[in-house]
Amino acid sequence: MTFDRSIKIAPSILSADFADFGAEIQAIEAQGADWVHVDVMDGHFVPNLTFGPPLCAAIRPHIKTVMDVHLMISPVDPYIDAFVNAGADIVTAHLEAGPHTHRTLQAIRGAGAKAGLAVNPGTPVDAAAPLLDLCDLVCVMTVNPGFGGQSFIETQVDQIRRLRALIGDRPIHIEVDGGVTPQTAPLVTAAGADVLVAGSAVFKGGSVANPTVYGENIRAIRTAAEATAFAAQ
Ligand code: DX5
Numbered sequence: 001m002t003f004d005r006s007i008k009i010a011p012s013i014l015s016a017d018f019a020d021f022g023a024e025i026q027a028i029e030a031q032g033a034d035w036v037h038v039d040v041m042d043g044h045f046v047p048n049l050t051f052g053p054p055l056c057a058a059i060r061p062h063i064k065t066v067m068d069v070h071l072m073i074s075p076v077d078p079y080i081d082a083f084v085n086a087g088a089d090i091v092t093a094h095l096e097a098g099p100h101t102h103r104t105l106q107a108i109r110g111a112g113a114k115a116g117l118a119v120n121p122g123t124p125v126d127a128a129a130p131l132l133d134l135c136d137l138v139c140v141m142t143v144n145p146g147f148g149g150q151s152f153i154e155t156q157v158d159q160i161r162r163l164r165a166l167i168g169d170r171p172i173h174i175e176v177d178g179g180v181t182p183q184t185a186p187l188v189t190a191a192g193a194d195v196l197v198a199g200s201a202v203f204k205g206g207s208v209a210n211p212t213v214y215g216e217n218i219r220a221i222r223t224a225a226e227a228t229a230f231a232a233q
């Protein structure tokens, strides 16, 4: 993975057909997805359950782009090796998941993946400042994690702007996750985000049998995002 701040659309397979992940991934990549976002939930850190390392390993051969694994689990450290061995390119852990996030980020890089740090809406992004040199990506949550299809929390736009200033010239992606649509995308890219996760806004109206809708949805988000991106870069 080479670093750049071009706009990347990362569909979340949380909104895909769980019985057909391989075909869904091939469809979104063929329709212009830049990364594939994989939401891992443990029913403890967040009030929902999804899947773990075996599912990640099973879908890995279908992903030609980047496997972006978002861990909404606590604890994180006992599972890092399993997700990296399953083929994650990026492993993102939450700042709120435990007291030793510094150690967690070191362990992710030590295991051979890019390290991401996710920050909930209730956490000041300033708390990420001492950790930035251990991060390849910071994910600003624009919903409370746990479910797809929630409304964008607009006050997080200021946090994205603040994070962009904290990062400065460092090669760290700013990812935004939750409620991203063609309406909200320009707000986050104007504030400095470059990776846009989108679940419902990518998958709505489409299917493996009708994949061009995925392409239209991805293009609508990208066009809206790119219209404001350059001011922030
Ligand atoms: C929320 C997940 C998101 C979610 C986004 O807990 O981390 O990745 O799938 O879904 P939308 O785009 O529908 O808000």
Ligand code: ZN
Pocket (backbone or CB within 6 Å): 012, 037, 038, 039, 070, 177, 197
């Ligand atoms: Zn996510």
